[in-house]
Amino acid sequence: MDRDGSGMATIGSKAGTMQMSGAEIVIRALKEQGVKHIFGYPGGAVLPIYDALFADDEIIHVLCRHEQGAAHAAEGYARSTGRPGVVLVTSGPGATNAVTGLADAMMDSIPLVMISGQVATHLIGNDAFQECDTVGITRPCTKHNCLVKDPNELARAIHEAFQIATTGRPGPVVVDIPKDVQFKQGAYVSPDAVRHRTYRPKTDPDLSAIVKAVEMMAAAKKPVFYTGGGIINAGLEASRLLRELVKLTGFPITSTLMGLGAYPASDPQWLGMLGMHGTVEANNAMHDCDLMICLGARFDDRVTGRVDAFSPNSVKIHLDIDASQINKNVRVDLPIVADAAKALKEMLHFWKTQKRKADAPALAEWWKAIESWRAVKSLAYRPSKSVIKPQYAIDRLYELTKTKEVYITTEVGQHQMWAAQRFPFEHPNRWMTSGGLGTMGYGLPAALGVQMAHKDALVIDIAGEASVQMTMQEMSTAAQYDLPIKIFILNNQYMGMVRQWQQLLHGGRYSHSYSEALPDFVRLAEAYGCVGLRAETPDELDAKILEMISVNKPVLFDCRVDPKENVYPMIPSGAAHNEMILAELSDTEVSDEGKMLL
Amino acid sequence: MQQKTPQTQRHTIAILVDNEAGVLARVVGLFSGRGYNIESLTVAEVDHIARTSRITVVTSGTPEVIEQIEAQIGRLVPVHRVVNWTVSKPGIEREMALVKVAGTGDKRVEALRLSEAFRARVIDTTHTSFVFEITGAPSKVDAFIDLMRPLGLVDVSRTGVAAISRGPEAM
Ligand SMILES: Cc1ncc(C[n+]2csc(CCOP(=O)(O)OP(=O)(O)O)c2C)c(N)n1
Ligand SMILES: [Mg+2]
Numbered sequence: 001m002d003r004d005g006s007g008m009a010t011i012g013s014k015a016g017t018m019q020m021s022g023a024e025i026v027i028r029a030l031k032e033q034g035v036k037h038i039f040g041y042p043g044g045a046v047l048p049i050y051d052a053l054f055a056d057d058e059i060i061h062v063l064c065r066h067e068q069g070a071a072h073a074a075e076g077y078a079r080s081t082g083r084p085g086v087v088l089v090t091s092g093p094g095a096t097n098a099v100t101g102l103a104d105a106m107m108d109s110i111p112l113v114m115i116s117g118q119v120a121t122h123l124i125g126n127d128a129f130q131e132c133d134t135v136g137i138t139r140p141c142t143k144h145n146c147l148v149k150d151p152n153e154l155a156r157a158i159h160e161a162f163q164i165a166t167t168g169r170p171g172p173v174v175v176d177i178p179k180d181v182q183f184k185q186g187a188y189v190s191p192d193a194v195r196h197r198t199y200r201p202k203t204d205p206d207l208s209a210i211v212k213a214v215e216m217m218a219a220a221k222k223p224v225f226y227t228g229g230g231i232i233n234a235g236l237e238a239s240r241l242l243r244e245l246v247k248l249t250g251f252p253i254t255s256t257l258m259g260l261g262a263y264p265a266s267d268p269q270w271l272g273m274l275g276m277h278g279t280v281e282a283n284n285a286m287h288d289c290d291l292m293i294c295l296g297a298r299f300d301d302r303v304t305g306r307v308d309a310f311s312p313n314s315v316k317i318h319l320d321i322d323a324s325q326i327n328k329n330v331r332v333d334l335p336i337v338a339d340a341a342k343a344l345k346e347m348l349h350f351w352k353t354q355k356r357k358a359d360a361p362a363l364a365e366w367w368k369a370i371e372s373w374r375a376v377k378s379l380a381y382r383p384s385k386s387v388i389k390p391q392y393a394i395d396r397l398y399e400l401t402k403t404k405e406v407y408i409t410t411e412v413g414q415h416q417m418w419a420a421q422r423f424p425f426e427h428p429n430r431w432m433t434s435g436g437l438g439t440m441g442y443g444l445p446a447a448l449g450v451q452m453a454h455k456d457a458l459v460i461d462i463a464g465e466a467s468v469q470m471t472m473q474e475m476s477t478a479a480q481y482d483l484p485i486k487i488f489i490l491n492n493q494y495m496g497m498v499r500q501w502q503q504l505l506h507g508g509r510y511s512h513s514y515s516e517a518l519p520d521f522v523r524l525a526e527a528y529g530c531v532g533l534r535a536e537t538p539d540e541l542d543a544k545i546l547e548m549i550s551v552n553k554p555v556l557f558d559c560r561v562d563p564k565e566n567v568y569p570m571i572p573s574g575a576a577h578n579e580m581i582l583a584e585l586s587d588t589e590v591s592d593e594g595k596m597l598l
Numbered sequence: 599m600q601q602k603t604p605q606t607q608r609h610t611i612a613i614l615v616d617n618e619a620g621v622l623a624r625v626v627g628l629f630s631g632r633g634y635n636i637e638s639l640t641v642a643e644v645d646h647i648a649r650t651s652r653i654t655v656v657t658s659g660t661p662e663v664i665e666q667i668e669a670q671i672g673r674l675v676p677v678h679r680v681v682n683w684t685v686s687k688p689g690i691e692r693e694m695a696l697v698k699v700a701g702t703g704d705k706r707v708e709a710l711r712l713s714e715a716f717r718a719r720v721i722d723t724t725h726t727s728f729v730f731e732i733t734g735a736p737s738k739v740d741a742f743i744d745l746m747r748p749l750g751l752v753d754v755s756r757t758g759v760a761a762i763s764r765g766p767e768a769m
Contacts, residue, residue, distance in 0.1 A: 198675060
């Protein structure tokens with residue numbers, strides 16, 4: 001097993017094993033797992049690992065300013081590369097601070113491995129300084145976790161953590177390592193010597209189900225593809241195969257928030273995002289379809305609206321790698337438990353070899369109905385010459401960056417929905433947002449992680465002024481590592497999404513949703529050694545955006561937008577897909593062009 | 599247990615797990631976290647060499663909930679197998695209870711007489727009390743305890759259900 005015999009490690013007595021300290025085992029295991037970057041924060045209980053990092057010159061450690069920031073940065077890194085993100089934190093508060101990031105990664109199926117220090121084994125259970133039950137606290141918000149008490153088990157635990165985090169339905173895994181275990185000598189084993197005792201994710205589709213699915217697709221008169229983050233997680237190949245299948249069938253396709261980019265937004269078959277703030281054409285297609293082909297999505301309540309009125313007349317195919325998602329919220333007719341890329345490959349194979357054809361006349365009728373919904377232009381908004389409409393800001397941001405390699409992260413709120421609705425994604429892994437947990441403060445650190453992995457790309461966090469303050473301290477990380485992320489704040493001076501709900505559902509009583517005492521974001525940026533920009537009118541917006549793009553530094557962009565704008569269309573919670581609320585547009589009809597430019 | 603909607607059914611689920619630290623907490627945490635019922639729970643290592651434990655959970659829920667419970671348990675990393683005895687093939691269920699009854703005179707005689715009818719064994723006796731050991735299906739144990747109540751029942755300890763399939767096959 002010994003390949004390079006590096007450093008202080010010595011060959012152990014047992015042939016083929018190498019003795020080294022627990023801390024060295026950690027570093028060695030990370031390297032063998034191909035880890036290039038770690039996001040972390042030191043403290044007493046991880047000092048031996050930090051010492052081993054000090055001696056290493058291959059792994060790049062990114063010192064974040066808060067463990068939550070480190071976890072979200074690792075998420076952004078993972079989401080944009082398809083590789084696992086790695087987090088290193090100390091015991092007690094280090095671990096608890098990272099919990100939000102773990103829960104976020106759990107909900108959105110992001111592969112993370114977090115290594116946490118723990119108090120020495122003989123102190124566990126003693127309320128020792130900076131002790132907390134990390135394994136207990138993180139159990140429900142990780143895919144798996146463990147406390148390693150024996151240095152001889154450490155390498156195995158880390159290799160297994162990577163396997164579990166990255167295969168099957170991805171997710172976060174925590175390996176908690178007491179300080180004495182980091183110091184003690186133990187045997188190192190390589191990944192290929194490790195085979196998990198129980199973990200065997202099922203990834204191969206049942207071919208009879210695939211054949212059935214293809215048959216149903218050929219018979220469908222009003223089909224729709226409903227795709228999700230599972231396609232992104234299944235890798236580039238899954239997106240490629242999806243595109244081929246959608247083209248071949250001619251069916252319309254919509255996607256969840258998490259699935260944006262798997263199918264190109266510029267394509268005519270694309271209906272836009274579905275769900276609470278989805279387009280009319282996407283939601284009506286879901287409601288009226290006779291065949292729903294759900295690929296790697298999970299019938300989330302933000303997608304289905306009222307479940308008993310959800311797509312009442314459709315037959316449903318559900319492909320998911322996680323068997324527990326089948327029949328969880330919505331009963332389906334044909335479940336397929338498999339990896340999306342593998343299943344799509346087989347679907348294409350059977351569609352082609354069995355010479356399947358879509359029902360062209362029926363499909364043409366279906367498209368006619370869809371085009372009539374599309375004609376509603378449900379994303380239109382009332383333009384303004386005097387104030388910057390948030391929708392306008394997103395549209396301009398897209399127009400002025402579309403020739404570049406752009407990665408978008410977001411915070412949580414209205415700005416997130418506007419970004420999802422309006423920023424068109426042509427490629428997978430370009431869109432990083434907190435979908436399941438809805439974590440304000442996700443976007444800024446996630447952007448750091450993305451930029452770390454894509455040094456030359458343009459990485460933009462579309463932010464809200466409230467959210468961004470939750471992890472603002474990470475500007476300092478951006479400055480330290482020369483990560484020229486752009487924080488594009490749609491500053492509406494409100495927790496806009498909260499304000500919108502209060503307006504629509506709580507009689508306009510704006511209880512604690514006004515962003516009082518905001519900092520001067522421009523001066524704040526300067527205080528961090530970054531660049532601050534502000535745009536207050538539509539006229540100056542383009543020039544400011546261009547300036548933002550041209551500076552090779554982290555930028556905080558304070559884009560002052562209309563404080564009263566709401567996100568439409570909207571399915572109020574408890575309503576059905578065909579009960580959408582549309583924006584109240586001005587009585588005088590504005591041309592499309594006008595909507596864009598005014 | 600008393601008031602169930604007609605939809606709700608009782609199921610006995612057997613789970614074979616790796617006997618690693620925290621595995622029981624994982625299973626129990628899943629039930630509490632997702633709002634599932636636990637009517638009884640037993641757990642012990644069943645293979646000391648392979649280090650596997652068997653957890654038997656008696657739960658109740660609608661068919662949809664039961665399906666979710668099985669799928670969610672199956673998703674836990676240290677789980678080898680999940681079997682629902684109530685659905686696949688009906689299993690044999692047994693539970694043991696220790697039942698302490700205190701009293702004198704007629705009631706004491708009646709308790710002893712009933713214990714014989716239930717094939718409960720007397721495993722501790724004083725002038726004023728008995729401890730009975732009774733084994734059987736949970737309903738039989740329930741019935742015995744109910745009968746002891748007016749006769750001076752003072753304490754009960756139940757193991758929860760252990761279950762196994764009929765016939766030659768393993769779980
Ligand atoms: C950590 C956290 N706390 C609270 C919420 C609830 N919440 C959802 S959106 C929102 C307001 C966000 O305001 P802002 O960042 O300014 O975005 P806007 O909606 O104005 O675009 C709040 C408080 C949340 N999602 N996350
Ligand atoms: Mg706001």
